[in-house]
Amino acid sequence: MGRLLNEHFPLIAIAPLVVALLVLTLYPAVQLVRMAFSDVGLVSGGTTWTFVGLDHLRTLIGDRVARIAFTNTLIFTVVVVPIEAVLGLLLAYLVNQTRTLGTFYKTVFIVPLLLPPIAIGALWRLMLDYNYGVVNQALLAFGIGGPPWLASPSLALPMVMLVDVWHWTSFMFLIFLAGVSSIPIELGEAAEVDGASPWQVFRDVVLPILKPTIVVALMMRTILAFKVFDVPYLLTGGGPGTATEMINIYIEKVFFQQFRVGYGGMLTLLTALILSTFVIVYQQLSRRVEAEA
Amino acid sequence: MRLRAGPLVRHGVLMSAVLITLLPIVFTAFTSFKFRRDIISGRFFDFERTLVNYERLFEGSRAVFGQLTVNSLIAGIGSTLLVLFIASLGAYTLSRFRWPKRVSALILGWLLFVYMLPPITFAGPFYLIARQIGLFDTPAVLVIAHSVLTLPFAVWLLQSFFAEIPRELEEAASLDGCSRAGTFWRVALPITLPGLYATAILTFVFSWKDFLFALVLTSTPRGGTIPIGIASFVQEWDLRYGEMAAATMLAAIPAIILVLFAQRHIIKGMTMGAVKG
Numbered sequence: 347m348g349r350l351l352n353e354h355f356p357l358i359a360i361a362p363l364v365v366a367l368l369v370l371t372l373y374p375a376v377q378l379v380r381m382a383f384s385d386v387g388l389v390s391g392g393t394t395w396t397f398v399g400l401d402h403l404r405t406l407i408g409d410r411v412a413r414i415a416f417t418n419t420l421i422f423t424v425v426v427v428p429i430e431a432v433l434g435l436l437l438a439y440l441v442n443q444t445r446t447l448g449t450f451y452k453t454v455f456i457v458p459l460l461l462p463p464i465a466i467g468a469l470w471r472l473m474l475d476y477n478y479g480v481v482n483q484a485l486l487a488f489g490i491g492g493p494p495w496l497a498s499p500s501l502a503l504p505m506v507m508l509v510d511v512w513h514w515t516s517f518m519f520l521i522f523l524a525g526v527s528s529i530p531i532e533l534g535e536a537a538e539v540d541g542a543s544p545w546q547v548f549r550d551v552v553l554p555i556l557k558p559t560i561v562v563a564l565m566m567r568t569i570l571a572f573k574v575f576d577v578p579y580l581l582t583g584g585g586p587g588t589a590t591e592m593i594n595i596y597i598e599k600v601f602f603q604q605f606r607v608g609y610g611g612m613l614t615l616l617t618a619l620i621l622s623t624f625v626i627v628y629q630q631l632s633r634r635v636e637a638e639a
Numbered sequence: 640m641r642l643r644a645g646p647l648v649r650h651g652v653l654m655s656a657v658l659i660t661l662l663p664i665v666f667t668a669f670t671s672f673k674f675r676r677d678i679i680s681g682r683f684f685d686f687e688r689t690l691v692n693y694e695r696l697f698e699g700s701r702a703v704f705g706q707l708t709v710n711s712l713i714a715g716i717g718s719t720l721l722v723l724f725i726a727s728l729g730a731y732t733l734s735r736f737r738w739p740k741r742v743s744a745l746i747l748g749w750l751l752f753v754y755m756l757p758p759i760t761f762a763g764p765f766y767l768i769a770r771q772i773g774l775f776d777t778p779a780v781l782v783i784a785h786s787v788l789t790l791p792f793a794v795w796l797l798q799s800f801f802a803e804i805p806r807e808l809e810e811a812a813s814l815d816g817c818s819r820a821g822t823f824w825r826v827a828l829p830i831t832l833p834g835l836y837a838t839a840i841l842t843f844v845f846s847w848k849d850f851l852f853a854l855v856l857t858s859t860p861r862g863g864t865i866p867i868g869i870a871s872f873v874q875e876w877d878l879r880y881g882e883m884a885a886a887t888m889l890a891a892i893p894a895i896i897l898v899l900f901a902q903r904h905i906i907k908g909m910t911m912g913a914v915k916g
Contacts, residue, residue, distance in 0.1 A: 348818065351739075355819035356736040360746075363729030363794065367746070370787045371753050374764035381763060393767055437656055440649050443725040447650070453902050454657045457664070459909070460894035462848040464866035468887040469663045471873065472670060478880060481664050483681035512659070524910040544645065577852045580870055594759045601763055602855055610763055618760050625755045 356623070381611025388605060390466065402612035412613060414588045415596040421570040422592065426510045431564055433511070434518025435556075436525075439548065441519075442526045446606035452523070458516045467580030470509045474581075486589075496582050501587045506578045506590050513577065514570070518563055526552070558635045563626040572621055593617050651671055664891065671884035678880050692881035696868075696889065703860040704886065710778045711864040714853075715846040718780035722793045722842045723835065727788070730797035731823055735809070754791035761787065763853045768858050776862040784856060785846040792845075793838045799911055800834030801827060837908030840901055847893055861896075865890045 351358065380395070382402060385395040406412055441451045458466065473480050474495040482492030495505050516590040533555075534547045542550070578584065582598070584591040597617070601610035642882040669686070670678060671693070677686035696704035733743050765784055767774075774780040804827060804838060812822045828835070857863045872883040897905060 351820055352818045354821075356732045356738075359728040359732040359823070362725045363790075364746070366725055366786070366790065367749060367753075370783065371749070371761070374761050374768065377764040378760060379766065383788055386767070388770075393769060424789050437653065443649060443655070444646075447653075449902075451653050451657065452906065453898055454660055456659060456902070456905060456909075457894060457898055460844055460848075460905070461727075461870075462850065462866050462890045462899060464848075464850040464869050465887045465890040468872075468883055469667050472667055472880060472884055472887075475878070475880070479680070480670075480681075480683070483683075486681070501889070512663070516660075520906065522908055524905075569755055573759075575757075575759065576866075577869075580873055583873075594757060595761050598762070598855070602766070607763065609766070614760055614763060618756055618891055621755060622752070623758065625752070628767055 354390075354599055378515065378611055380607055382615040384608050384611075386607035388425045388566060388607065393607075400610065402609045405609055406612055406616065411588055411591060411596060415584075415591045415593050418588075418591055419572060419574070419593045422503070422507060422510070423568055426507050426514070427564060427567050429511050430518045430567060431560070433515045433562075434520075435522045437519045438522035438526050442522060455516050456520050459514050459520070463513065463576035464580055466509065466513050467577040468554070469583055470512075470577075476504060497586055499548075499586050502582050502586060502589045506581055508579065508612075509577055510571075511572065511639070514567065517570070518567060520554070521563045521566070523558065525556050529555050558632075562632060569621060569624065571629075572599050572617075572624075593619065645732045654687050667884045667887055668882060671888050673881060675881055692885035693889075695882050703863075704889065706860045707863055707865050708889070710781070710860075711847060713778040713847075714785055714864060717778070718785035718789065719839050720790050720862045721782060721786045721844045722894075723871070725841055726790060726793035726797050726826065727831075727835065727839065728823075730794045730838060731827055733794070734798045734801040734882045735827075737761065742780075746793055747798075750791035750794055753886045754795075758788060758849075758851050760850040765852070766855055768855060776859055778862055780856045780862065781846075781849075781853060783848055785842075787843045788849065788852070789845045792840055796838050796841075796908060796911055797834055799830070800831045804830055833904065833907070835906045836901070837911075840897060840904055841908050844893065844897065862873035 361627055382395060383399060385396045385398050385401075387396075437451075441448060442453075444451070461469075474482075474493040476482060476492070478498065479492075479495075480493070485492040486612050494500060501572060501589070529552060533551055537547045537551050538544075573594065574592055575598070578590050579595055579598075582590040584595045594617075597610055597613045600606050600613060655669075666683075669683070671689045672690070673682070673686045674689055674691065684885070687850075712794065731748075732738075743787060769775040769780045774783075808823050808830070809826055813819075818824065849864070850870065851868050853862075853864045854870070857867065859882045860868075865886065869883065869886045872879060872886070
């Protein structure tokens with residue numbers, strides 16, 4: 347028994363992982379593909395499957411809300427990722443230069459990453475409440491009647507973005523902190539002795555060294571931004587109308603509120619395909635950047 | 640040196656960022672200790688303190704947060720133990736034994752792929768499977784779902800920790816008559832303790848933060864978690880501000896504890912995970 351375990355230890359040790367991956371990721375992935383081309387009926391204790399070919403793809407092409415959801419997610423991603431990158435880099439750069447209070451700053455800046463996103467949604471839902479939120483009450487103290495931040499079609503998406511920046515800048519901060527702290531201080535000091543201004547040091551010394559880190563951070567964050575769900579779900583539920591409708595929120599509605607399991611599967615499959623394409627492009631790109639560095 | 644004005648500006652910017660980060664949490668903490676009348680009249684600081692909002696979460700016939708907290712803890716601790724078991728064994732063998740290149744590349748590549756996919760990819764299939772095997776609306780289904788969510792991250796993270804162990808140490812152990820399993824248990828795991836801490840903390844946090852799987856795989860407080868309870872406040876016509884704030888603070892407790900006591904592990908784990916993943 348003991349000898350058998352010893353001989354086959356690598357196989358035995360990796361078995362749980364392989365089984366978990368087969369049963370809990372590969373099988374569901376196959377199910378998802380099957381779903382996308384079927385009508386799935388939910389009956390008590392089971393499901394009925396009918397193959398429908400490309401019907402769901404046709405529905406998708408004519409689905410106006412799906413198009414809006416994809417567009418919104420794209421706009422959302424394109425706006426928040428660069429803002430979070432710039433703010434995260436700024437904070438990381440500054441924290442790296444301080445000797446006093448450095449730990450304090452680091453501790454505070456990772457707090458948003460540890461909070462449940464639904465709680466972050468709730469924090470801001472309470473603060474931005476039209477009647478009793480602290481924002482509008484503060485504005486009222488100055489005689490200004492605040493707008494319905496989350497119920498206005500033109501303000502809802504910018505508010506969702508604002509909360510996202512509050513939430514995810516900490517992620518960029520962490521990645522950039524690792525990057526910035528690996529740069530030897532002497533490099534910047536040498537440039538200063540040569541008469542370079544702090545801005546020139548940052549632009550000509552720090553930025554070029556950080557280029558690979560920046561590429562990784564932007565790509566990672568873009569992939570994560572595509573997964574956005576909890577915060578807009580709580581803040582706006584995708585509304586008003588379709589103003590903040592996002593892919594994942596729409597899929598959840600199709601799937602679990604309208605119970606169109608097959609069509610939900612097709613939407614999910616398409617999202618997964620878009621992201622996979624992005625990941626492949628990302629891996630090629632990061633390989634090239636690494637080769638350059 | 641022109642940089643002398645620097646520290647003042649630097650701490651000014653950083654302190655503003657600290658304020659922006661903490662103020663929403665502080666305001667919500669205050670709201671959670673207020674009576675409804677003080678919330679409505681907009682008293683920021685000079686309000687009468689009360690615990691009534693917290694009491695309402697846990698006491699009374701309609702109070703569900705006791706059950707939700709228990710479920711959140713079961714899902715968090717259960718998935719952490721399951722992930723530590725599967726991932727430490729898997730990561731150790733992948734980084735320590737010579738596998739055919741194709742096998743290890745396939746497993747690690749698939750893990751990375753799963754990690755990149757939006758969790759909603761698994762929500763639909765999991766829902767059907769959970770109904771089929773009768774685990775729908777139980778904490779057990781969340782233990783499994785959350786494990787899948789964090790397994791890729793955990794394997795990658797632990798693998799990079801195991802890779803740092805000097806090989807001579809293990810060779811010495813096997814010369815001393817230690818079996819392979821014994822080497823793993825008595826040599827590799829103890830050295831990797833910081834990595835295991837980081838993995839455990841982050842797995843628990845992932846599980847505690849999850850909303851999507853709890854939303855999709857449970858339907859009543861029997862299986863629901865704290866985020867479900869928070870979200871249900873929004874669906875009511877009359878927003879119960881005080882209780883919603885109290886529930887939000889309840890959800891924030893692990894974050895506050897961890898950031899105070901395990902900040903170093905979190906930063907190390909998250910940075911390694913983010914950069915490698």
